[in-house]
Amino acid sequence: MTTNRTPATSAASTATxxxxxxxxxxxxxxxxxAHRVLIDAMTGMAHxxxxxxxxxxxxxxxxxxxxxxxxxxxxxxxxxxTSLTGAGIGVGVAHRLKAPTFVVVGAMVAGQVGARAAAxxxxxxxxxxxxxxxxxxxxxxxxxxxxxxxxxxxxxxxxVAGRTSLDIxxxxxLSVCAGGSAGLLVGPPISRLMISLGxxxxxxxxxxPLLMGIIVSALMGIILTLPISSAALGIxxxxxxxxxxxxxxxxxxxxxxFAVASYRENRFAGLIAQGLGTSMLQVPNIVxxxxxxxxxxxxxxxxxxITTMVLGMQSNAxxxxxxxxxxxxxxxxxxTMSGSTSxxxxxALIVVFQILIPALLTLGISELMRARGWIKPGDMALAAG
Numbered sequence: 001m002t003t004n005r006t007p008a009t010s011a012a013s014t015a016t017x018x019x020x021x022x023x024x025x026x027x028x029x030x031x032x033x034a035h036r037v038l039i040d041a042m043t044g045m046a047h048x049x050x051x052x053x054x055x056x057x058x059x060x061x062x063x064x065x066x067x068x069x070x071x072x073x074x075x076x077x078x079x080x081x082t083s084l085t086g087a088g089i090g091v092g093v094a095h096r097l098k099a100p101t102f103v104v105v106g107a108m109v110a111g112q113v114g115a116r117a118a119a120x121x122x123x124x125x126x127x128x129x130x131x132x133x134x135x136x137x138x139x140x141x142x143x144x145x146x147x148x149x150x151x152x153x154x155x156x157x158x159x160v161a162g163r164t165s166l167d168i169x170x171x172x173x174l175s176v177c178a179g180g181s182a183g184l185l186v187g188p189p190i191s192r193l194m195i196s197l198g199x200x201x202x203x204x205x206x207x208x209p210l211l212m213g214i215i216v217s218a219l220m221g222i223i224l225t226l227p228i229s230s231a232a233l234g235i236x237x238x239x240x241x242x243x244x245x246x247x248x249x250x251x252x253x254x255x256x257x258f259a260v261a262s263y264r265e266n267r268f269a270g271l272i273a274q275g276l277g278t279s280m281l282q283v284p285n286i287v288x289x290x291x292x293x294x295x296x297x298x299x300x301x302x303x304x305x306i307t308t309m310v311l312g313m314q315s316n317a318x319x320x321x322x323x324x325x326x327x328x329x330x331x332x333x334x335x336t337m338s339g340s341t342s343x344x345x346x347x348a349l350i351v352v353f354q355i356l357i358p359a360l361l362t363l364g365i366s367e368l369m370r371a372r373g374w375i376k377p378g379d380m381a382l383a384a385g
Contacts, residue, residue, distance in 0.1 A: 037151065039227050041093050045147045046229035048092025048111075049085065053140045053235070054328055056081030057318050061335055085140035086115025090150040090179075102167065103157030106175025107150045113176075114149025114183025115141030118191070121184060144194055144236045145187030153179025191236075198237030198317075205243035209308035216243055217250030217304025218297055224251040224323055225258075225279045225286070225293070234321030242308045244315035248333060249307045250300040251323030252354050254279045257296030257362030262380035270382050275324055281382050289379040295365035299358055311353060313337070330354055 060078030063071045081088075090111020094104040119125035119141070126133040156178035161171045205212040216239075224230035230251055239247055259275035262282070266274070274281055279296070286293050307313040319332025330350050337346055369375045 036097065040096050041147070041151050041154075042229045042232055043227065044092040044094070044096025045089050045143070045150075045232045046092070047096065048089035049143060049229075049232055049235060051092070052081050052088030053085040053143070054231070054318055054322065056083075056085075056140075058326075058328065058331060061331060082140050083137035084112070085143060086112035086146035086149075089115070089143060089146040090153065093147060093150040094154050097151075097154050099154045099157060100161045100171070102171040103154055103161055103175050106157050106172040107153040107179060109172075109176045110153035110179025110183060111146040111150040112141075113180040114187045115143065115146035117145045117149075117184045117187045118142065121188065142187060142191040143232065144191045145183050147232075148187045148190065149179040149183025151179075152182035194236050195238050198239055198243075201237060202240055202243045205246060205308060206241065209242060210305045212243065213246045213305030213308035214301045215304075216246040217253075217307075218301040219250070220247035220321060221250035221254040221300040221323075222293075222297060224321065225254050225282065225296075227280060227283060230321035230323075231318075231325075232321070234319075235317045238317045239320040240316055241314050242312065244317060244320035244336075245313040245333070246304045246308050247320035248315045248323070248329040249303050249313070249354060249358065251321060252329055253300040253303060253323075253358035253362060254296045255323045255325065256355055256359045257299055257366075258282050258380070260359040260363045261292075261295055261366035262382070265378060265381040273382070276326060278325060279323075282380065284383065285380055289375070291369065291374050292366075292379050294374075295362045295369065296358075298365055299361040302361065303353070303358060307353060311349060313349065313353065324355070 056078040058078070059074045059081065063073070063075030063078055065071070066074060087108045088111070090108040091104060093111070094107035099107065113120070116125050116137075119136075119138075125136055127136050128134065153175040157171050157175035160174055161167065164170050201212070201216065205216060220230055220234070223233060230247075234244065234247055255278070256275050258279045258281075259271045259273075262274070263271055270281075282292065313333065314336050315329065315333045316336050319329045319336070322328035322332070324330065333350055333354065334346060341349070366375060370377075
């Protein structure tokens with residue numbers, strides 16, 4: 001039997017083939033771009049945040065606790081580190097994206113511009129007492145604006161880096177101008193959108209602490225373990241109050257949960273690496289054995305609403321996505337709740353509900369799954385070296 005192909009049918013077939021071919025070539029490029037922005041660049045942002053805003057906050061907190069010159073010195077260092085959050089993000093992003101030196105420095109400047117975009121545009125960042133205007137660095141600025149500016153600076157700088165005889169002038173100039181422009185033009189509206197989304201999450205958690213406690217705790221814990229920055233997300237969304245408290249318990253449960261549940265495979269070194277470092281170390285194992293992710297995630301979903309509805313535990317944006325990494329989540333919980341809760345009771349709440357119960361609950365679920373053969377010996381073993 002002969003099939004007659006009309007010109008229209010042939011044209012449609014050719015178009016379909018061309019579209020499929022284009023898609024095959026386009027998808028790898030899109031995946032690479034997504035990995036570059038959402039994984040590599042966001043990881044660099046998280047590193048920059050930790051070395052500036054998060055570290056500065058911890059130093060400031062320690063400075064307020066210590067008397068005399070030592071306390072004053074730490075408070076000053078903390079304030080300087082916090083005010084340079086935009087620059088820290090710029091360096092972190094550029095370094096993670098393997099940018100050359102001039103691009104790194106340009107991204108640092110652009111990141112600081114992006115972080116201060118709203119204040120620069122409104123004129124509040126500049127003050128004058130009759131002489132030359134002075135730049136006022138008040139607080140950390142907008143982390144997302146810094147990220148956008150830094151990423152634009154890196155991508156623009158890479159186009160010309162090392163390709164001209166005037167590299168020392170052309171590369172940093174293009175990086176600063178392109179990144180700074182992106183930060184000023186695009187940063188403020190996107191930052192406002194993300195902050196509005198964070199306010200919606202905060203509002204929803206206050207109104208529906210059971211449902212939102214489950215969602216926020218489980219999702220932030222999952223994001224912490226994935227190669228995505230939960231710390232950056234918590235700060236970008238400006239999580240606070242009960243929402244930040246639920247996020248803190250979710251992230252902490254992933255870390256201490258994996259640390260304790262995998263103790264028989266990884267011993268003390270794994271306990272410290274995951275409990276005070278990152279549960280991201282388990283990602284290769286999760287890819288091979290997805291069921292190992294059930295215990296800490298289920299424990300997060302159980303404990304999230306308990307912290308919001310029963311205990312009313314709160315935190316701030318800085319601590320919301322850090323979990324027990326360096327005990328930042330616990331320090332920020334203490335800082336947030338110390339004005340309304342006695343010191344002894346607050347320390348007990350943090351130790352019991354952010355460390356002990358998450359560890360024991362995750363361990364119990366894990367042991368049940370091991371007994372049923374759903375988790376096998378070695379499934380959670382970390383790679384050596």
